[in-house]
Amino acid sequence: MNKLSDDDIEKKLLRFPDWEYYENALHGEFEFENFKDCFSAMSRIAFECEALNHHPNWSNTYNVLTISLSTHDADGVTNKDFLLAEAIENIVEPDEE
Numbered sequence: 001m002n003k004l005s006d007d008d009i010e011k012k013l014l015r016f017p018d019w020e021y022y023e024n025a026l027h028g029e030f031e032f033e034n035f036k037d038c039f040s041a042m043s044r045i046a047f048e049c050e051a052l053n054h055h056p057n058w059s060n061t062y063n064v065l066t067i068s069l070s071t072h073d074a075d076g077v078t079n080k081d082f083l084l085a086e087a088i089e090n091i092v093e094p095d096e097e
């Protein structure tokens with residue numbers, strides 16, 4: 001999978017307002033009601049990761065989930081990262097488009 005250019009990434013990010021691009025990766029931070037809701041979302045995301053064979057760098061502090069997406073093989077952001085970002089959006093923000 002080819003690394004996307006900065007311009008392509010910024011264009012694609014217009015559809016992903018919860019995400020920012022810096023340090024060669026997409027970054028998102030999501031807050032939930034409590035730890036249980038946060039960890040439940042993480043479990044669901046984990047299944048999507050396995051299905052896509054693509055995995056985030058992430059951390060969790062109580063009700064906050066912090067995620068970075070990049071493609072190690074390409075040393076940058078690829079379409080796979082956007083596919084996973086979309087899957088994550090569908091889990092954490094199911095009512096938004």
Ligand SMILES: C[C@H](O)[C@H](O)[C@H]1CNC2=NC(N)=NC(=O)C2=N1
Nearest residue numbers: 053054055056070071072073074
């Ligand atoms: C062997 C396996 O296909 C690779 O290690 C996959 C797994 N998950 C991955 N996840 C991410 N984020 N980047 C990768 O390059 C990557 N590569």
